[in-house]
Amino acid sequence: MPELRIIAALRRLNRAIALLVGLGLLGCAAFVLADIVLRQVGHSFGGTDEIASYAMALATSWGMAYALLELGHVRIDLVRVRTQGLVRALFDVFAMICMSGVVVAIAVKAWPVLARSLKNGSTANTPLETPLAWVQTPWFAGWVWFALMSCIVTLCALSLLVRGRAEDTECFVGAFAEAETLK
Template structure:
């Protein structure tokens, strides 16, 4: 999706140099940015690539680190759930009103919004599943599995 957007932008630049324009590149690139961002947070979650501050965590014993990791993933899941829940109201309103972009493309806004929201929904589902997994591992004191699932990743 990003590469198509880049190619579209390059063609737009070349077309403008020749005195023409395809139009809509800024609108479409905005949609692509929002959609890839919402899906990207899920990918970052599964790759343990989200930014975390390790100042306190590195000084703790494994059981305390596991507890801190559990709190972190629960906080992330709660945030993702709120964004997905509130994001749906944006999509629902657009669907009910049939809103279109106030641009020459007149994009039906439900299309990019639904793709954007589905990324947030997937992030929320992924985070909640990780919470369930971490709680199971916390219950049986499997700190190593928690570290592997939601720990600091490659920064250690």
């Protein structure tokens, strides 16, 4: 089925992105650790808290798509767990439609933040005076990526529903606990 091949390809791609983001976080942790050690001898890089906060913002925006495809987002499925088959798949697709709408709205609202920083040449109000566009551009791209992934996953699930393959949606829009039992 083309939908499941698309999901598998997106999972591989997002795992590679997650690995790169994880390496970036490890690099940031090493930088902070080096700064802590330097403080013990009276020196400091300075700005490690600012850089770490940027790293967390980037990791969050890019990590959301990975969490989506690994069924890692929190779900409140009190009603869903009492259903099966088509009804359960409909709950899942409804949840994905809602998520896609929210994430697209976030990505759309993130653009003016970046656009204003680009237009004004904004810098952080910190000793580093980091140009905000340097951080906001990959942050914005992460939200756009998450919105794109969410919409593609939703469309794949809808396609399977329309084709009468509701049970095939469980592995990529279901809940994590149940997905583990399906593997």
